[in-house]
Amino acid sequence: MPIEEVVRDSIYIGLSGWGDHDDLYVEGTKPGDKLKVYAQHFSILEMDNSFYAIPAPDRMYKWSIQTPDDFGFIVKAYQGMTGHSRGKIPYPDMRSMFEAFKESADVLRKENKLKTILFQYPPWFDCDRKHVEILKRTREWMDGYSVALEFRNRSWFAPGYRDKTLQFMRDEGWIHSIADEPDAGIGSIPVVLEPTQSHATMIRLHGRNTAGWHSSGEANWREVRYLYRYNTEELQEWKQNLLTLLNSTQECWLIFNNNSGGDAAANAKQLMGLIGQETGPDPIRQMEWL
Template identity: 80%
Template sequence: MSGRETVSDRIYVGLSGWGDHDDLYVKGTKPADKLKVYTQHFPIIEMDNSFYAIPSPNKMNKWSMQTPDNFGFIVKAYQGMTGHSRGKIPFSDMRTMFNVFKESADVLGKQDKLKAVLFQYPPWFECERKNVEILKRTREWMDGFPVALEFRHRSWFLPEYREKALQLMRDEGWIHSIADEPDAGVGSIPVILESTQSHATMIRLHGRNASGWHASGQSNWREVRYLYRYNAEELEEWRRNILLLLNSTEECWLIFNNNSGGDAADNAKQLMKLFGLESGPEPVRQLEWE
């Protein structure tokens, strides 16, 4: 299927988190009201606060109640579940941690608002047999939940492993989370335009700030890493990529994660307009400039 007029109901564009995008909110908007305002702009969101702490079911239900029935959440897996915490977890064991997380995410699942749980593994999670076993165990423990998988170590997509990694995702039921990020060595991955599940493919656009990608030792590394604004040519490139992916997957979910300079919302709306999607109100900053 191709053509801008035929794909609008199969493309979902959103942002990572709802608290950092000041352009979306008038001055004085309360933090508790931001998610509700966000839904006026985008139909999907990546919940990133779940990476730092597992929300309670009550908190998850409260957030869900602020969104319309057709809204979608991609919930980022807690850092202890992906190895980012290097084994330090505030639970008695790994299985308990997974069960607590599933109880929380299931609130959205029962309300038909859970698109997927995103497992983004750290840069030191290499293509090794022990890590393949971790992926299989994780998929088993997340049985009944839709899951997406994003790597950060390039070894998974080296020529000798690429097809095996993709086939693993297909066989185990992982939605491929395609990353757009700078070419910055083994701690980054190339764009791999492959769908692994027929119902959905995820794309996360992190920006292409190569010089800031390895700023982990700096106190402001998060701000530096994701400081990037996509230009018109790069967004057009992604329009073409998405049309290609839609030949092999029913839906594409795009999450802009270039949050540091306030560019994510603007870029997301630009891409939506390329597809003729309803992009909601203009960002507050843009209105102030007019």
């Protein structure tokens, strides 16, 4: 059965990026029009292009005005800020890189459309004192901004460290970004249904393609890793997980990142239907099936 309205309205479901979800757009839709169309389907978005390059403030403003007043952006931190670039950054130093990113994100904050900034750290970012210090410094440099934290190394949630990790996130003001991903060794993390901030919790569904999770050496690794469609039973499981989380957090922001096979939009619409939300226009591929 659909969940109660007050709970249903506390759940925001969207996708990672807006350009690659062909199911949402009629043939011939211009790239510059896709965000406006995306916002007809979903009320929240994970901006992933900011991971590859920090958007200029004027471009960020153009994206902002293409969306409704109540639309929310989750902006993914630039790869140089999370160590993915292994120290290679096109800025004089780390601090100036952070300042450039904040200048960009501040455009959305002034428009009341910035939900949070997501810091997803790489698999080699393990539970080590030097990395704890990096997280503390990052939080200090991002003072005044909402920030979310997602790990890709399970040592943070190993026995003896799980509760310490969660308490650290609470104390430092990090929103927990809960990941649903394969159980694929040290470079993956379990589902940890623990909010760390009372106002919001983030969830990212990466798919459960165990065989493809460690495909980073392949030319098409991104397509292989995120090739997965959640079935109805798995989505029902996440419906219950959302209800559990909302016992101790005011909002849940859930992002589907299983993009490579065109499954994210359809799965998002399916979950929205399961919790009783309006699903908006049908995806193009679904319309073709009718």
